[in-house]
Amino acid sequence: MRWLLVAKLEFVDKVCEGCIFGKLHRRSFVVGKSWRASSCLELTHTYLYGPMHTESLGGSKCFLLFIDDYSCMNWVHFVKFKSETFENFKKFKALVETQSGNKVKVLHTDRGGEFLSQEFNLFCEVNGIHRELTAPHTPEQNGIAERKNWTVVEMTRSMLRSQNLPNQFWAEAG
Template sequence: MMKGVMTGGSTYRLVGSVVVGGAVAEVSESDSTALWHMRMGHIGGHELNELYKTGLLGGMKNCNMDFCKFCMMRKQSKMSFKTGLHTTKGLLDYVHYDVRGPIREQSLGRSRYFVLFIDDYSKNVWVYFLRQKSEVFEKFKIWKAEVENQIGRKVKYLRSDNDTKYTDGKFVKFCEEHGIQRH
């Protein structure tokens, strides 16, 4: 153990000497095997056992290796997602929406949730703040009427993450009545 003395600014000078043989640490055999496994670049169990048999691992008593999560992660293959082709040809052809919350801090209007509507074609985003999740359907009707009047087009597809907050029977019926397909 050594002590540091600040010499100026953020510089420290170590004061003390190294104690030889004064510190003892107990290492179990499984820890020792894992340590050699890591030292050797995460060598396989068979190869590690061969080194153990020849006595090259510093007097270990056995070579039982535990599970190594880093080796498992290395063996997992990474697959990229295929790029999807969206065939949206115009505004409001495909709209994504999601509800977020509850948010820890209330807004000035005492809202703890918000709903996002995102047009896939133009990437326009509309945000509506909600006090309760149950307000989603009412906000959707307001948004739909407003945006369809401004743009002069109808919403064709509505996509959500299929959470239970979107399975309200009135919401589903409203979409069916207005020809909106849900994804």
């Protein structure tokens, strides 16, 4: 049996002002309880993050995040250009509907141009997908996707730093 000897550590109870200011966010202005899904794929949140400062090894510059509101399961697709968003949504939809037997019913997005194309809107209309769009410049209305996005970014950054890897490995770490 191995024993690990740990030296006595002294902790200083100090509040780092820079840390506090670095993690400040705008307050949510949700008044009541927001609607939540009661089954898988009933409500899907999505967010496109990027372009990144550094291109990944595979040439990706952005990532597309899908979150199922009911199960909190999430999927990340790495894309080279924002214009690939629609094709990646179709692939995501086909995959999750085949695997789960459920249909994507409501798609909640911000008003990024990649989600507002005529082709994207027509596809959703034909497939019976209701669109929920946030008001312009209000990330608070896309809170689930925004929060998950920051979790993915912080997790990726932590993995890269812990392994001393360069930033171009961001897609492999994510």
